[in-house]
Amino acid sequence: KAGVTQTPRYLIKTRGQQVTLSCSPISGHRSVSWYQQTPGQGLQFLFEYFSETQRNKGNFPGRFSGRQFSNSRSEMNVSTLELGDSALYLCASSGTGDLNTEAFFGQGTRLTVV
């Protein structure tokens, strides 16, 4: 069974640009969550999608947005990039959304804003 796939793995962008990251969850999983990992901040929750609907949102500015498609693939968009957006962005998928199940993570996209 294929794992969670995130593309691209690495990205370098300039301040003010926008970026789109992609996540393909494990086949059959309908829940996709996005996290930002920066040194010293651990994993901070961005948002979670379930069946194409945003179900939860973390405390990030509106420059961070996302969407989920009917095949459960998800994209995350960051507009007007700032230097502080440089981070590892991780996507996680999980199965039912109802039970206490663990989330499976992708390898992440390393975003560097210069």
Next chain:
Amino acid sequence: DQQVKQNSPSLSVQEGRISILNCDYTNSMFDYFLWYKKYPAEGPTFLISISSIKDKNEDGRFTVFLNKSAKHLSLHIVPSQPGDSAVYFCAASQYPRDDKIIFGKGTRLHILP
């Protein structure tokens, strides 16, 4: 407001000894707790979990203990092995599971030869 706290950024343990990683939480509504392990350049991988109806869960060398009254959980690794060197994240969620898993900042575990 940090709801899940891992107060030790790093920990060094001799190979073969016990590693104990600690985690505190503030939200009494959390009822499901997880530990993830992360190697550099890889996404976190699930290690072990515990529901609030239990106070201990064991899986091989890994045991998680939950003390609800103290809002504290710990991960014990016995015996510690070199491959255990990684960053360990404590995480929590609440029922009905809304998929908003809250993570701590992580503890870097170094297993010394």
